[in-house]
Amino acid sequence: MNIGRIWALITRHLYLYQRSFARMLEVFYWPLVDLVVWGFITIYLAREGNSLHGAVVFFLGALILWDVLFRAQQGIAISFLEEMWARNLMNLFASPLTVGEYLVASMTMSILKVLVVSAVMVSMAWLFYAYDIFLLGVSLIPFMVNLVMVGWTIGILTTSIIMRFGQQAEVLAWGMVFLFQPISCVFYPMEVLPGWLQTIAWANPATHVFEGMRTILLQGTVPWNNLLWSCLLNIGYLLVMIAWFHHTFNVCKDRGLLVRVGE
């Protein structure tokens, strides 16, 4: 693993972000729109139910944490799309850059993206709704780390599919993550799902994070079992997905797809 090459790839994306209007929208505009819309919906629902504070805490907390997962996934998938659109994959993979270094650089970019987007959302939530995400306490950090890992796993899966099927699959960079949203129990507890879907949701590490968040808010205790399950599932899925990415990369090299992707 060569740090210089990883840094080179990160530098490439930092240069891009400086002057890409579309990437800036991703970081500042869409998270803000999400927050405003969901914030007003939350206030409306809470007034009807006469429990404003609790609703704000639940929904805005869930929204901010969901965005952590979403942006982590996008950090991986959009980085790959950028290379594909720029027809730069040949330049990268004909250089000494390894697949592992490419993934580490993409993961680092996704962390940077999550940090910036989270800072924007947390600040705006505090400003508009006097909402303090840090109500969740220090357990917020391992929860967020787990959500970033879920985002990486979905991002690598998405990237593998785009690499294999080319431009026709690029819509997955934005859509794939929402396939997982219903079984992540972001805005509702797992118990509202039908029994068979609960089994699937239980195997989703994101569900444990959102369940854990609700436990903290309702009971004031940190659900260590949720955190443990989330960690174990994440490590397992991430390792499988990294191996899958390597496999797909080799398949693409074998079929000559790497030099054609983006055409």
Next chain:
Amino acid sequence: MSNPIVEVKNLTKRFGDFTAVDNISFEIQEGETLGLLGPNGAGKTTTIHMLLGLITPTNGTIRLFGLDLEQHRETILRQINFSSTYISMPFSLTVEENLRVMAKLYGLSDVSQRIDEVIKTFEMHDIRKKLTRKLSTGQMTRLTLAKAVMTEPRVLFLDEPTASLDPDIAYKIKAFLKEYRNTSGLSMMYTSHNMQEMEEMSDRIIFLQRGKIVAVGTVEEIVERFGQRTLEDVFLKLAREE
């Protein structure tokens, strides 16, 4: 000549039922320029992509600097580079930023100095700070060539490097490549559809047709073998036989 820097043996690439490259073997000596000639679809670009590690061969071996490409990918790729009319570089970066990123990817230590040198060599002062998306096709070709030369490769793969350049810049690029080869011992693999350019640049030529080598030798040897007057006549004869 007895010091092959590139050794290709029984190289084959099949995509399903289609054989793009069919059991070809060749060597490139240190300081030699090997021209790869053939009609569209003959297997030239697929061969170069396999030598760059971008496509996995179905059969055969590729060795550079005495090392197997599959087993020593990083060591080899650090010492080779390529340029092609068919590639691009990130549009939202300036020329200089793109060169800087590539320099870091190849682990160059004197990045700024090397960038200054290639900017001067390829006469890119006026486009140094220009966004890549605003470059003309010819300027983009110069950028990808600058990227390739900047890393001081021992082997350079050039896929139609002057295809979109005006005659003046094309002349300067060819003059630079010949001079650079003479002073650095650079080996090159060169493809072009410009026969005059192939004659000018290549020490030897491999003629590919339907993935197979149909002729190898100097321009004179190939022309004589096919009983034609020029390399272009040989090309037309073989292409029309397809």
